[in-house]
Amino acid sequence: MERISEPRAFCHALAQAALQGTPITQEQALRVLTDATIPLLTLLEAAFEVRKHHFGLGVRVHILNNVQNGLCPEDCTYCAQSTSSAGQVPVYRLxxxxxxxxxxxxxxxxxAFRYCLVLxxxxxxxxxxxxxxxxxxRLKATFPMEVCLSAGFIDRTQAERLKQAGLDRYNHNLNTSEARYGSICHTHTYADRVATLEAARAVGLEVCSGLIIGMGEGPEEVVEVALTLNRLDARSIPVNFYVHAPGAQLGEQRRLTPDACLRALCLFRFLNPSAEIRAAGGREANLRALESLALYPANSLFAEGYLNTGGHSADKTMQMIADAGFTVEQVETHD
Ligand code: SF4
Structure with missing residues:
Protein backbone atom coordinates (compact mmCIF):
# COMPACT_ATOMS: atom_id res chain seq x y z
CA MET A 1 0.00 0.00 0.00
CA GLU A 2 1.41 3.39 -0.99
CA ARG A 3 2.24 6.11 1.51
CA ILE A 4 -0.72 8.49 2.07
CA SER A 5 -0.89 11.19 4.73
CA GLU A 6 -4.45 12.60 4.51
CA PRO A 7 -6.49 10.64 7.13
CA ARG A 8 -9.62 9.90 5.08
CA ALA A 9 -7.62 8.83 2.03
CA PHE A 10 -5.37 6.74 4.29
CA CYS A 11 -8.35 4.93 5.84
CA HIS A 12 -9.91 4.36 2.44
CA ALA A 13 -6.63 2.92 1.16
CA LEU A 14 -6.39 0.65 4.20
CA ALA A 15 -9.84 -0.76 3.50
CA GLN A 16 -9.04 -1.29 -0.17
CA ALA A 17 -5.75 -3.01 0.68
CA ALA A 18 -7.55 -5.32 3.13
CA LEU A 19 -10.23 -6.14 0.57
CA GLN A 20 -7.71 -6.80 -2.18
CA GLY A 21 -5.21 -8.72 -0.06
CA THR A 22 -2.49 -6.11 -0.51
CA PRO A 23 -0.02 -6.13 2.40
CA ILE A 24 -0.20 -3.28 4.90
CA THR A 25 3.17 -2.17 6.17
CA GLN A 26 4.21 -2.13 9.82
CA GLU A 27 4.33 1.66 9.73
CA GLN A 28 0.78 1.89 8.37
CA ALA A 29 -0.47 -0.61 10.92
CA LEU A 30 1.13 1.38 13.72
CA ARG A 31 -0.49 4.54 12.44
CA VAL A 32 -3.93 2.98 12.98
CA LEU A 33 -3.14 2.73 16.69
CA THR A 34 -1.19 5.90 17.24
CA ASP A 35 -2.19 8.69 14.84
CA ALA A 36 -4.64 10.86 16.76
CA THR A 37 -5.27 13.00 13.66
CA ILE A 38 -7.25 10.11 12.19
CA PRO A 39 -10.84 10.59 13.38
CA LEU A 40 -12.12 7.47 15.09
CA LEU A 41 -15.33 7.45 13.04
CA THR A 42 -13.35 7.61 9.79
CA LEU A 43 -11.33 4.60 10.88
CA LEU A 44 -14.43 2.70 11.98
CA GLU A 45 -16.13 3.43 8.67
CA ALA A 46 -13.18 1.97 6.77
CA ALA A 47 -13.01 -1.12 8.99
CA PHE A 48 -16.76 -1.56 8.60
CA GLU A 49 -16.37 -1.71 4.83
CA VAL A 50 -14.06 -4.72 5.24
CA ARG A 51 -16.23 -6.34 7.93
CA LYS A 52 -19.38 -5.89 5.79
CA HIS A 53 -17.70 -7.45 2.77
CA HIS A 54 -16.92 -10.64 4.69
CA PHE A 55 -19.75 -10.86 7.23
CA GLY A 56 -22.50 -8.43 6.22
CA LEU A 57 -24.29 -7.14 9.32
CA GLY A 58 -24.20 -10.50 11.10
CA VAL A 59 -22.92 -10.88 14.65
CA ARG A 60 -21.87 -14.22 16.09
CA VAL A 61 -22.61 -14.50 19.77
CA HIS A 62 -20.45 -16.86 21.79
CA ILE A 63 -21.31 -18.17 25.21
CA LEU A 64 -18.49 -19.49 27.34
CA ASN A 65 -18.83 -22.42 29.69
CA ASN A 66 -16.04 -22.71 32.19
CA VAL A 67 -16.40 -26.46 32.55
CA GLN A 68 -13.38 -26.77 34.85
CA ASN A 69 -12.26 -23.88 36.98
CA GLY A 70 -9.26 -22.99 39.11
CA LEU A 71 -6.36 -25.11 40.45
CA CYS A 72 -4.24 -24.47 37.38
CA PRO A 73 -0.53 -25.26 37.81
CA GLU A 74 0.45 -22.65 35.21
CA ASP A 75 1.29 -19.20 36.49
CA CYS A 76 -0.16 -16.79 33.95
CA THR A 77 0.01 -13.60 35.99
CA TYR A 78 -3.24 -12.10 34.67
CA CYS A 79 -5.29 -15.17 35.59
CA ALA A 80 -7.05 -15.79 38.91
CA GLN A 81 -7.33 -19.53 38.21
CA SER A 82 -3.62 -20.13 38.70
CA THR A 83 -2.57 -21.75 41.95
CA SER A 84 0.01 -18.92 42.10
CA SER A 85 -2.78 -16.39 42.35
CA ALA A 86 -4.53 -15.28 45.53
CA GLY A 87 -7.81 -15.07 43.62
CA GLN A 88 -10.94 -16.48 45.21
CA VAL A 89 -12.46 -18.07 42.13
CA PRO A 90 -14.85 -21.01 42.34
CA VAL A 91 -12.84 -24.22 42.14
CA TYR A 92 -14.25 -27.36 40.54
CA ARG A 93 -13.13 -30.30 38.48
CA LEU A 94 -14.78 -31.11 35.16
CA ALA A 112 -25.55 -18.68 20.75
CA PHE A 113 -23.77 -19.29 17.45
CA ARG A 114 -20.92 -21.07 19.14
CA TYR A 115 -20.51 -22.84 22.44
CA CYS A 116 -17.05 -22.59 23.92
CA LEU A 117 -15.93 -25.21 26.45
CA VAL A 118 -13.07 -23.90 28.53
CA LEU A 119 -10.96 -25.95 30.96
CA ARG A 138 -22.62 -35.57 21.68
CA LEU A 139 -22.95 -31.78 21.64
CA LYS A 140 -22.57 -31.64 17.87
CA ALA A 141 -25.21 -34.33 17.43
CA THR A 142 -27.65 -32.57 19.77
CA PHE A 143 -27.48 -28.87 18.93
CA PRO A 144 -27.01 -26.87 15.71
CA MET A 145 -24.20 -24.87 17.26
CA GLU A 146 -20.53 -24.77 16.51
CA VAL A 147 -18.33 -26.10 19.30
CA CYS A 148 -15.00 -24.65 20.32
CA LEU A 149 -12.71 -26.19 22.91
CA SER A 150 -10.05 -24.49 25.00
CA ALA A 151 -8.21 -27.14 26.99
CA GLY A 152 -4.58 -26.02 27.07
CA PHE A 153 -1.67 -27.59 25.25
CA ILE A 154 -2.37 -30.41 22.80
CA ASP A 155 -0.15 -32.20 20.32
CA ARG A 156 -1.00 -33.22 16.80
CA THR A 157 -2.30 -36.69 17.76
CA GLN A 158 -4.66 -35.18 20.29
CA ALA A 159 -5.76 -32.54 17.80
CA GLU A 160 -6.52 -35.28 15.28
CA ARG A 161 -8.67 -37.11 17.82
CA LEU A 162 -10.70 -33.95 18.50
CA LYS A 163 -11.09 -33.23 14.81
CA GLN A 164 -12.45 -36.75 14.25
CA ALA A 165 -14.88 -36.21 17.13
CA GLY A 166 -16.40 -33.29 15.21
CA LEU A 167 -14.78 -30.34 16.96
CA ASP A 168 -15.00 -27.18 14.87
CA ARG A 169 -12.41 -25.02 16.48
CA TYR A 170 -9.61 -25.04 19.06
CA ASN A 171 -8.82 -21.99 21.16
CA HIS A 172 -5.42 -21.16 22.58
CA ASN A 173 -4.60 -17.50 23.02
CA LEU A 174 -1.18 -15.96 22.38
CA ASN A 175 -2.16 -13.21 24.84
CA THR A 176 0.80 -10.92 24.20
CA SER A 177 3.92 -10.48 22.11
CA GLU A 178 6.75 -13.00 22.05
CA ALA A 179 9.13 -10.60 23.80
CA ARG A 180 6.67 -9.87 26.61
CA TYR A 181 5.57 -13.47 27.16
CA GLY A 182 8.24 -14.23 29.76
CA SER A 183 6.96 -11.40 31.93
CA ILE A 184 3.38 -12.70 32.06
CA CYS A 185 4.11 -16.42 32.48
CA HIS A 186 7.04 -18.52 33.69
CA THR A 187 5.72 -22.07 33.36
CA HIS A 188 5.45 -22.21 29.59
CA THR A 189 6.63 -20.22 26.62
CA TYR A 190 5.20 -18.37 23.68
CA ALA A 191 6.68 -21.08 21.46
CA ASP A 192 4.69 -23.71 23.39
CA ARG A 193 1.52 -21.80 22.59
CA VAL A 194 2.41 -21.45 18.92
CA ALA A 195 3.13 -25.21 18.72
CA THR A 196 -0.39 -26.04 19.94
CA LEU A 197 -1.92 -23.70 17.38
CA GLU A 198 0.16 -25.26 14.64
CA ALA A 199 -0.90 -28.77 15.73
CA ALA A 200 -4.58 -27.78 15.59
CA ARG A 201 -4.24 -26.14 12.22
CA ALA A 202 -2.28 -29.06 10.77
CA VAL A 203 -5.23 -31.42 11.26
CA GLY A 204 -7.81 -29.00 9.87
CA LEU A 205 -9.23 -27.59 13.07
CA GLU A 206 -10.03 -23.91 12.86
CA VAL A 207 -7.70 -21.94 15.06
CA CYS A 208 -9.04 -19.40 17.53
CA SER A 209 -6.37 -17.28 19.17
CA GLY A 210 -6.23 -13.78 20.49
CA LEU A 211 -4.65 -11.47 22.98
CA ILE A 212 -5.25 -9.31 25.99
CA ILE A 213 -4.65 -5.64 25.32
CA GLY A 214 -3.61 -3.48 28.26
CA MET A 215 -0.92 -5.55 30.02
CA GLY A 216 1.77 -2.92 29.52
CA GLU A 217 2.56 -3.70 25.89
CA GLY A 218 3.38 -1.04 23.29
CA PRO A 219 1.55 -0.51 19.99
CA GLU A 220 4.35 -2.32 18.12
CA GLU A 221 3.60 -5.44 20.14
CA VAL A 222 -0.11 -5.29 19.34
CA VAL A 223 0.78 -5.03 15.65
CA GLU A 224 3.18 -7.97 16.01
CA VAL A 225 0.48 -10.21 17.52
CA ALA A 226 -1.99 -9.24 14.79
CA LEU A 227 0.57 -10.15 12.12
CA THR A 228 1.50 -13.42 13.86
CA LEU A 229 -2.15 -14.45 14.03
CA ASN A 230 -2.44 -13.74 10.33
CA ARG A 231 0.56 -15.98 9.69
CA LEU A 232 -1.00 -18.73 11.84
CA ASP A 233 -4.24 -18.35 9.85
CA ALA A 234 -6.32 -17.76 12.98
CA ARG A 235 -9.91 -17.78 11.73
CA SER A 236 -11.14 -16.38 15.01
CA ILE A 237 -9.44 -13.67 17.04
CA PRO A 238 -10.73 -12.74 20.47
CA VAL A 239 -9.45 -9.27 21.30
CA ASN A 240 -9.65 -9.02 25.08
CA PHE A 241 -9.23 -5.81 27.04
CA TYR A 242 -7.49 -6.17 30.35
CA VAL A 243 -9.51 -6.11 33.53
CA HIS A 244 -7.68 -6.88 36.76
CA ALA A 245 -8.96 -10.12 38.26
CA PRO A 246 -8.90 -9.76 42.05
CA GLY A 247 -6.04 -11.82 43.46
CA ALA A 248 -4.23 -12.29 40.13
CA GLN A 249 -0.51 -11.56 40.28
CA LEU A 250 -0.69 -8.88 37.61
CA GLY A 251 -2.20 -5.87 39.30
CA GLU A 252 -4.15 -2.90 38.03
CA GLN A 253 -2.78 -1.50 34.78
CA ARG A 254 -3.12 1.85 33.10
CA ARG A 255 -6.78 2.13 32.10
CA LEU A 256 -7.55 1.67 28.43
CA THR A 257 -9.73 4.23 26.68
CA PRO A 258 -12.69 3.25 24.50
CA ASP A 259 -10.91 5.05 21.65
CA ALA A 260 -7.79 2.85 22.03
CA CYS A 261 -9.90 -0.32 22.19
CA LEU A 262 -11.81 0.56 19.03
CA ARG A 263 -8.63 1.45 17.13
CA ALA A 264 -7.20 -1.93 18.10
CA LEU A 265 -10.30 -3.72 16.78
CA CYS A 266 -9.95 -1.78 13.51
CA LEU A 267 -6.29 -2.82 13.28
CA PHE A 268 -7.17 -6.49 13.68
CA ARG A 269 -9.84 -6.15 10.98
CA PHE A 270 -7.40 -4.55 8.52
CA LEU A 271 -4.65 -7.11 9.18
CA ASN A 272 -6.97 -10.14 9.36
CA PRO A 273 -9.74 -9.10 6.98
CA SER A 274 -11.71 -12.35 6.76
CA ALA A 275 -11.17 -13.57 10.34
CA GLU A 276 -13.92 -13.54 12.92
CA ILE A 277 -12.84 -10.63 15.11
CA ARG A 278 -14.38 -10.72 18.58
CA ALA A 279 -14.74 -7.81 20.98
CA ALA A 280 -14.05 -10.20 23.80
CA GLY A 281 -13.38 -10.10 27.55
CA GLY A 282 -13.50 -6.70 29.18
CA ARG A 283 -15.55 -5.04 26.45
CA GLU A 284 -18.15 -3.74 28.88
CA ALA A 285 -15.63 -2.25 31.32
CA ASN A 286 -13.30 -0.77 28.71
CA LEU A 287 -15.57 0.32 25.85
CA ARG A 288 -18.25 1.59 28.17
CA ALA A 289 -20.72 3.90 26.35
CA LEU A 290 -19.05 3.17 23.00
CA GLU A 291 -19.60 -0.57 23.24
CA SER A 292 -21.89 -0.88 20.23
CA LEU A 293 -19.29 0.82 17.98
CA ALA A 294 -17.23 -2.37 18.36
CA LEU A 295 -19.65 -4.00 15.93
CA TYR A 296 -18.26 -1.90 13.07
CA PRO A 297 -14.86 -3.65 13.01
CA ALA A 298 -15.84 -6.80 14.98
CA ASN A 299 -18.42 -9.40 13.98
CA SER A 300 -18.47 -11.40 17.18
CA LEU A 301 -19.13 -10.93 20.89
CA PHE A 302 -19.35 -12.94 24.06
CA ALA A 303 -22.54 -12.88 26.12
CA GLU A 304 -23.22 -13.93 29.69
CA GLY A 305 -19.81 -12.92 30.98
CA TYR A 306 -16.34 -14.39 30.90
CA LEU A 307 -14.42 -17.03 32.73
CA ASN A 308 -14.46 -15.47 36.14
CA THR A 309 -15.85 -12.00 35.55
CA GLY A 310 -19.36 -10.90 34.76
CA GLY A 311 -20.58 -9.31 31.54
CA HIS A 312 -23.83 -8.37 29.87
CA SER A 313 -26.56 -11.00 29.73
CA ALA A 314 -27.52 -12.61 26.43
CA ASP A 315 -30.72 -10.54 26.36
CA LYS A 316 -28.89 -7.27 26.86
CA THR A 317 -26.26 -8.23 24.28
CA MET A 318 -28.94 -9.16 21.72
CA GLN A 319 -30.71 -5.86 22.37
CA MET A 320 -27.52 -3.90 21.80
CA ILE A 321 -26.94 -5.73 18.52
CA ALA A 322 -30.48 -4.99 17.33
CA ASP A 323 -30.37 -1.35 18.48
CA ALA A 324 -27.16 -0.80 16.52
CA GLY A 325 -28.80 -2.16 13.34
CA PHE A 326 -26.95 -5.50 13.24
CA THR A 327 -28.40 -9.01 13.22
CA VAL A 328 -27.62 -12.11 15.25
CA GLU A 329 -26.19 -14.84 13.07
CA GLN A 330 -27.32 -18.42 13.64
CA VAL A 331 -25.63 -21.62 12.53
CA GLU A 332 -27.33 -22.93 9.39
CA THR A 333 -28.85 -26.36 9.78
CA HIS A 334 -29.05 -28.87 6.95
CA ASP A 335 -31.81 -31.40 7.62
S1 SF4 B 1 -4.67 -18.68 31.62
FE1 SF4 B 1 -5.14 -20.89 31.46
S2 SF4 B 1 -3.13 -21.87 31.59
FE2 SF4 B 1 -2.85 -19.80 32.40
S3 SF4 B 1 -3.17 -19.97 34.63
FE3 SF4 B 1 -5.17 -19.43 33.73
S4 SF4 B 1 -6.22 -21.39 33.39
FE4 SF4 B 1 -4.03 -21.83 33.69
Missing amino acids: KSDETIVEEARRAHESG SGRGPGEERLDHLASLVT
Whole structure:
Protein backbone atom coordinates (compact mmCIF):
# COMPACT_ATOMS: atom_id res chain seq x y z
CA MET A 1 0.00 0.00 0.00
CA GLU A 2 1.41 3.39 -0.99
CA ARG A 3 2.24 6.11 1.51
CA ILE A 4 -0.72 8.49 2.07
CA SER A 5 -0.89 11.19 4.73
CA GLU A 6 -4.45 12.60 4.51
CA PRO A 7 -6.49 10.64 7.13
CA ARG A 8 -9.62 9.90 5.08
CA ALA A 9 -7.62 8.83 2.03
CA PHE A 10 -5.37 6.74 4.29
CA CYS A 11 -8.35 4.93 5.84
CA HIS A 12 -9.91 4.36 2.44
CA ALA A 13 -6.63 2.92 1.16
CA LEU A 14 -6.39 0.65 4.20
CA ALA A 15 -9.84 -0.76 3.50
CA GLN A 16 -9.04 -1.29 -0.17
CA ALA A 17 -5.75 -3.01 0.68
CA ALA A 18 -7.55 -5.32 3.13
CA LEU A 19 -10.23 -6.14 0.57
CA GLN A 20 -7.71 -6.80 -2.18
CA GLY A 21 -5.21 -8.72 -0.06
CA THR A 22 -2.49 -6.11 -0.51
CA PRO A 23 -0.02 -6.13 2.40
CA ILE A 24 -0.20 -3.28 4.90
CA THR A 25 3.17 -2.17 6.17
CA GLN A 26 4.21 -2.13 9.82
CA GLU A 27 4.33 1.66 9.73
CA GLN A 28 0.78 1.89 8.37
CA ALA A 29 -0.47 -0.61 10.92
CA LEU A 30 1.13 1.38 13.72
CA ARG A 31 -0.49 4.54 12.44
CA VAL A 32 -3.93 2.98 12.98
CA LEU A 33 -3.14 2.73 16.69
CA THR A 34 -1.19 5.90 17.24
CA ASP A 35 -2.19 8.69 14.84
CA ALA A 36 -4.64 10.86 16.76
CA THR A 37 -5.27 13.00 13.66
CA ILE A 38 -7.25 10.11 12.19
CA PRO A 39 -10.84 10.59 13.38
CA LEU A 40 -12.12 7.47 15.09
CA LEU A 41 -15.33 7.45 13.04
CA THR A 42 -13.35 7.61 9.79
CA LEU A 43 -11.33 4.60 10.88
CA LEU A 44 -14.43 2.70 11.98
CA GLU A 45 -16.13 3.43 8.67
CA ALA A 46 -13.18 1.97 6.77
CA ALA A 47 -13.01 -1.12 8.99
CA PHE A 48 -16.76 -1.56 8.60
CA GLU A 49 -16.37 -1.71 4.83
CA VAL A 50 -14.06 -4.72 5.24
CA ARG A 51 -16.23 -6.34 7.93
CA LYS A 52 -19.38 -5.89 5.79
CA HIS A 53 -17.70 -7.45 2.77
CA HIS A 54 -16.92 -10.64 4.69
CA PHE A 55 -19.75 -10.86 7.23
CA GLY A 56 -22.50 -8.43 6.22
CA LEU A 57 -24.29 -7.14 9.32
CA GLY A 58 -24.20 -10.50 11.10
CA VAL A 59 -22.92 -10.88 14.65
CA ARG A 60 -21.87 -14.22 16.09
CA VAL A 61 -22.61 -14.50 19.77
CA HIS A 62 -20.45 -16.86 21.79
CA ILE A 63 -21.31 -18.17 25.21
CA LEU A 64 -18.49 -19.49 27.34
CA ASN A 65 -18.83 -22.42 29.69
CA ASN A 66 -16.04 -22.71 32.19
CA VAL A 67 -16.40 -26.46 32.55
CA GLN A 68 -13.38 -26.77 34.85
CA ASN A 69 -12.26 -23.88 36.98
CA GLY A 70 -9.26 -22.99 39.11
CA LEU A 71 -6.36 -25.11 40.45
CA CYS A 72 -4.24 -24.47 37.38
CA PRO A 73 -0.53 -25.26 37.81
CA GLU A 74 0.45 -22.65 35.21
CA ASP A 75 1.29 -19.20 36.49
CA CYS A 76 -0.16 -16.79 33.95
CA THR A 77 0.01 -13.60 35.99
CA TYR A 78 -3.24 -12.10 34.67
CA CYS A 79 -5.29 -15.17 35.59
CA ALA A 80 -7.05 -15.79 38.91
CA GLN A 81 -7.33 -19.53 38.21
CA SER A 82 -3.62 -20.13 38.70
CA THR A 83 -2.57 -21.75 41.95
CA SER A 84 0.01 -18.92 42.10
CA SER A 85 -2.78 -16.39 42.35
CA ALA A 86 -4.53 -15.28 45.53
CA GLY A 87 -7.81 -15.07 43.62
CA GLN A 88 -10.94 -16.48 45.21
CA VAL A 89 -12.46 -18.07 42.13
CA PRO A 90 -14.85 -21.01 42.34
CA VAL A 91 -12.84 -24.22 42.14
CA TYR A 92 -14.25 -27.36 40.54
CA ARG A 93 -13.13 -30.30 38.48
CA LEU A 94 -14.78 -31.11 35.16
CA LYS A 95 -18.56 -30.67 35.29
CA SER A 96 -20.69 -33.72 34.55
CA ASP A 97 -21.66 -34.41 30.96
CA GLU A 98 -25.32 -33.92 31.85
CA THR A 99 -24.63 -30.48 33.30
CA ILE A 100 -22.58 -29.44 30.27
CA VAL A 101 -25.25 -30.64 27.84
CA GLU A 102 -27.98 -28.85 29.78
CA GLU A 103 -25.92 -25.65 29.80
CA ALA A 104 -25.37 -26.06 26.05
CA ARG A 105 -29.15 -26.28 25.62
CA ARG A 106 -29.59 -22.99 27.43
CA ALA A 107 -26.83 -21.37 25.35
CA HIS A 108 -28.54 -22.56 22.16
CA GLU A 109 -31.90 -21.25 23.32
CA SER A 110 -30.25 -17.89 24.11
CA GLY A 111 -29.18 -17.60 20.47
CA ALA A 112 -25.55 -18.68 20.75
CA PHE A 113 -23.77 -19.29 17.45
CA ARG A 114 -20.92 -21.07 19.14
CA TYR A 115 -20.51 -22.84 22.44
CA CYS A 116 -17.05 -22.59 23.92
CA LEU A 117 -15.93 -25.21 26.45
CA VAL A 118 -13.07 -23.90 28.53
CA LEU A 119 -10.96 -25.95 30.96
CA SER A 120 -8.36 -24.57 33.28
CA GLY A 121 -5.09 -26.50 33.39
CA ARG A 122 -1.98 -27.19 31.36
CA GLY A 123 -3.57 -29.68 28.98
CA PRO A 124 -5.54 -32.92 28.85
CA GLY A 125 -4.13 -36.40 29.49
CA GLU A 126 -5.28 -39.26 27.29
CA GLU A 127 -8.28 -40.24 29.41
CA ARG A 128 -9.47 -36.67 29.66
CA LEU A 129 -9.00 -36.17 25.95
CA ASP A 130 -11.15 -39.21 25.13
CA HIS A 131 -13.82 -37.88 27.46
CA LEU A 132 -13.77 -34.45 25.83
CA ALA A 133 -13.89 -36.00 22.37
CA SER A 134 -17.04 -38.00 23.22
CA LEU A 135 -18.61 -34.90 24.76
CA VAL A 136 -17.91 -32.88 21.60
CA THR A 137 -19.54 -35.59 19.46
CA ARG A 138 -22.62 -35.57 21.68
CA LEU A 139 -22.95 -31.78 21.64
CA LYS A 140 -22.57 -31.64 17.87
CA ALA A 141 -25.21 -34.33 17.43
CA THR A 142 -27.65 -32.57 19.77
CA PHE A 143 -27.48 -28.87 18.93
CA PRO A 144 -27.01 -26.87 15.71
CA MET A 145 -24.20 -24.87 17.26
CA GLU A 146 -20.53 -24.77 16.51
CA VAL A 147 -18.33 -26.10 19.30
CA CYS A 148 -15.00 -24.65 20.32
CA LEU A 149 -12.71 -26.19 22.91
CA SER A 150 -10.05 -24.49 25.00
CA ALA A 151 -8.21 -27.14 26.99
CA GLY A 152 -4.58 -26.02 27.07
CA PHE A 153 -1.67 -27.59 25.25
CA ILE A 154 -2.37 -30.41 22.80
CA ASP A 155 -0.15 -32.20 20.32
CA ARG A 156 -1.00 -33.22 16.80
CA THR A 157 -2.30 -36.69 17.76
CA GLN A 158 -4.66 -35.18 20.29
CA ALA A 159 -5.76 -32.54 17.80
CA GLU A 160 -6.52 -35.28 15.28
CA ARG A 161 -8.67 -37.11 17.82
CA LEU A 162 -10.70 -33.95 18.50
CA LYS A 163 -11.09 -33.23 14.81
CA GLN A 164 -12.45 -36.75 14.25
CA ALA A 165 -14.88 -36.21 17.13
CA GLY A 166 -16.40 -33.29 15.21
CA LEU A 167 -14.78 -30.34 16.96
CA ASP A 168 -15.00 -27.18 14.87
CA ARG A 169 -12.41 -25.02 16.48
CA TYR A 170 -9.61 -25.04 19.06
CA ASN A 171 -8.82 -21.99 21.16
CA HIS A 172 -5.42 -21.16 22.58
CA ASN A 173 -4.60 -17.50 23.02
CA LEU A 174 -1.18 -15.96 22.38
CA ASN A 175 -2.16 -13.21 24.84
CA THR A 176 0.80 -10.92 24.20
CA SER A 177 3.92 -10.48 22.11
CA GLU A 178 6.75 -13.00 22.05
CA ALA A 179 9.13 -10.60 23.80
CA ARG A 180 6.67 -9.87 26.61
CA TYR A 181 5.57 -13.47 27.16
CA GLY A 182 8.24 -14.23 29.76
CA SER A 183 6.96 -11.40 31.93
CA ILE A 184 3.38 -12.70 32.06
CA CYS A 185 4.11 -16.42 32.48
CA HIS A 186 7.04 -18.52 33.69
CA THR A 187 5.72 -22.07 33.36
CA HIS A 188 5.45 -22.21 29.59
CA THR A 189 6.63 -20.22 26.62
CA TYR A 190 5.20 -18.37 23.68
CA ALA A 191 6.68 -21.08 21.46
CA ASP A 192 4.69 -23.71 23.39
CA ARG A 193 1.52 -21.80 22.59
CA VAL A 194 2.41 -21.45 18.92
CA ALA A 195 3.13 -25.21 18.72
CA THR A 196 -0.39 -26.04 19.94
CA LEU A 197 -1.92 -23.70 17.38
CA GLU A 198 0.16 -25.26 14.64
CA ALA A 199 -0.90 -28.77 15.73
CA ALA A 200 -4.58 -27.78 15.59
CA ARG A 201 -4.24 -26.14 12.22
CA ALA A 202 -2.28 -29.06 10.77
CA VAL A 203 -5.23 -31.42 11.26
CA GLY A 204 -7.81 -29.00 9.87
CA LEU A 205 -9.23 -27.59 13.07
CA GLU A 206 -10.03 -23.91 12.86
CA VAL A 207 -7.70 -21.94 15.06
CA CYS A 208 -9.04 -19.40 17.53
CA SER A 209 -6.37 -17.28 19.17
CA GLY A 210 -6.23 -13.78 20.49
CA LEU A 211 -4.65 -11.47 22.98
CA ILE A 212 -5.25 -9.31 25.99
CA ILE A 213 -4.65 -5.64 25.32
CA GLY A 214 -3.61 -3.48 28.26
CA MET A 215 -0.92 -5.55 30.02
CA GLY A 216 1.77 -2.92 29.52
CA GLU A 217 2.56 -3.70 25.89
CA GLY A 218 3.38 -1.04 23.29
CA PRO A 219 1.55 -0.51 19.99
CA GLU A 220 4.35 -2.32 18.12
CA GLU A 221 3.60 -5.44 20.14
CA VAL A 222 -0.11 -5.29 19.34
CA VAL A 223 0.78 -5.03 15.65
CA GLU A 224 3.18 -7.97 16.01
CA VAL A 225 0.48 -10.21 17.52
CA ALA A 226 -1.99 -9.24 14.79
CA LEU A 227 0.57 -10.15 12.12
CA THR A 228 1.50 -13.42 13.86
CA LEU A 229 -2.15 -14.45 14.03
CA ASN A 230 -2.44 -13.74 10.33
CA ARG A 231 0.56 -15.98 9.69
CA LEU A 232 -1.00 -18.73 11.84
CA ASP A 233 -4.24 -18.35 9.85
CA ALA A 234 -6.32 -17.76 12.98
CA ARG A 235 -9.91 -17.78 11.73
CA SER A 236 -11.14 -16.38 15.01
CA ILE A 237 -9.44 -13.67 17.04
CA PRO A 238 -10.73 -12.74 20.47
CA VAL A 239 -9.45 -9.27 21.30
CA ASN A 240 -9.65 -9.02 25.08
CA PHE A 241 -9.23 -5.81 27.04
CA TYR A 242 -7.49 -6.17 30.35
CA VAL A 243 -9.51 -6.11 33.53
CA HIS A 244 -7.68 -6.88 36.76
CA ALA A 245 -8.96 -10.12 38.26
CA PRO A 246 -8.90 -9.76 42.05
CA GLY A 247 -6.04 -11.82 43.46
CA ALA A 248 -4.23 -12.29 40.13
CA GLN A 249 -0.51 -11.56 40.28
CA LEU A 250 -0.69 -8.88 37.61
CA GLY A 251 -2.20 -5.87 39.30
CA GLU A 252 -4.15 -2.90 38.03
CA GLN A 253 -2.78 -1.50 34.78
CA ARG A 254 -3.12 1.85 33.10
CA ARG A 255 -6.78 2.13 32.10
CA LEU A 256 -7.55 1.67 28.43
CA THR A 257 -9.73 4.23 26.68
CA PRO A 258 -12.69 3.25 24.50
CA ASP A 259 -10.91 5.05 21.65
CA ALA A 260 -7.79 2.85 22.03
CA CYS A 261 -9.90 -0.32 22.19
CA LEU A 262 -11.81 0.56 19.03
CA ARG A 263 -8.63 1.45 17.13
CA ALA A 264 -7.20 -1.93 18.10
CA LEU A 265 -10.30 -3.72 16.78
CA CYS A 266 -9.95 -1.78 13.51
CA LEU A 267 -6.29 -2.82 13.28
CA PHE A 268 -7.17 -6.49 13.68
CA ARG A 269 -9.84 -6.15 10.98
CA PHE A 270 -7.40 -4.55 8.52
CA LEU A 271 -4.65 -7.11 9.18
CA ASN A 272 -6.97 -10.14 9.36
CA PRO A 273 -9.74 -9.10 6.98
CA SER A 274 -11.71 -12.35 6.76
CA ALA A 275 -11.17 -13.57 10.34
CA GLU A 276 -13.92 -13.54 12.92
CA ILE A 277 -12.84 -10.63 15.11
CA ARG A 278 -14.38 -10.72 18.58
CA ALA A 279 -14.74 -7.81 20.98
CA ALA A 280 -14.05 -10.20 23.80
CA GLY A 281 -13.38 -10.10 27.55
CA GLY A 282 -13.50 -6.70 29.18
CA ARG A 283 -15.55 -5.04 26.45
CA GLU A 284 -18.15 -3.74 28.88
CA ALA A 285 -15.63 -2.25 31.32
CA ASN A 286 -13.30 -0.77 28.71
CA LEU A 287 -15.57 0.32 25.85
CA ARG A 288 -18.25 1.59 28.17
CA ALA A 289 -20.72 3.90 26.35
CA LEU A 290 -19.05 3.17 23.00
CA GLU A 291 -19.60 -0.57 23.24
CA SER A 292 -21.89 -0.88 20.23
CA LEU A 293 -19.29 0.82 17.98
CA ALA A 294 -17.23 -2.37 18.36
CA LEU A 295 -19.65 -4.00 15.93
CA TYR A 296 -18.26 -1.90 13.07
CA PRO A 297 -14.86 -3.65 13.01
CA ALA A 298 -15.84 -6.80 14.98
CA ASN A 299 -18.42 -9.40 13.98
CA SER A 300 -18.47 -11.40 17.18
CA LEU A 301 -19.13 -10.93 20.89
CA PHE A 302 -19.35 -12.94 24.06
CA ALA A 303 -22.54 -12.88 26.12
CA GLU A 304 -23.22 -13.93 29.69
CA GLY A 305 -19.81 -12.92 30.98
CA TYR A 306 -16.34 -14.39 30.90
CA LEU A 307 -14.42 -17.03 32.73
CA ASN A 308 -14.46 -15.47 36.14
CA THR A 309 -15.85 -12.00 35.55
CA GLY A 310 -19.36 -10.90 34.76
CA GLY A 311 -20.58 -9.31 31.54
CA HIS A 312 -23.83 -8.37 29.87
CA SER A 313 -26.56 -11.00 29.73
CA ALA A 314 -27.52 -12.61 26.43
CA ASP A 315 -30.72 -10.54 26.36
CA LYS A 316 -28.89 -7.27 26.86
CA THR A 317 -26.26 -8.23 24.28
CA MET A 318 -28.94 -9.16 21.72
CA GLN A 319 -30.71 -5.86 22.37
CA MET A 320 -27.52 -3.90 21.80
CA ILE A 321 -26.94 -5.73 18.52
CA ALA A 322 -30.48 -4.99 17.33
CA ASP A 323 -30.37 -1.35 18.48
CA ALA A 324 -27.16 -0.80 16.52
CA GLY A 325 -28.80 -2.16 13.34
CA PHE A 326 -26.95 -5.50 13.24
CA THR A 327 -28.40 -9.01 13.22
CA VAL A 328 -27.62 -12.11 15.25
CA GLU A 329 -26.19 -14.84 13.07
CA GLN A 330 -27.32 -18.42 13.64
CA VAL A 331 -25.63 -21.62 12.53
CA GLU A 332 -27.33 -22.93 9.39
CA THR A 333 -28.85 -26.36 9.78
CA HIS A 334 -29.05 -28.87 6.95
CA ASP A 335 -31.81 -31.40 7.62
S1 SF4 B 1 -4.67 -18.68 31.62
FE1 SF4 B 1 -5.14 -20.89 31.46
S2 SF4 B 1 -3.13 -21.87 31.59
FE2 SF4 B 1 -2.85 -19.80 32.40
S3 SF4 B 1 -3.17 -19.97 34.63
FE3 SF4 B 1 -5.17 -19.43 33.73
S4 SF4 B 1 -6.22 -21.39 33.39
FE4 SF4 B 1 -4.03 -21.83 33.69
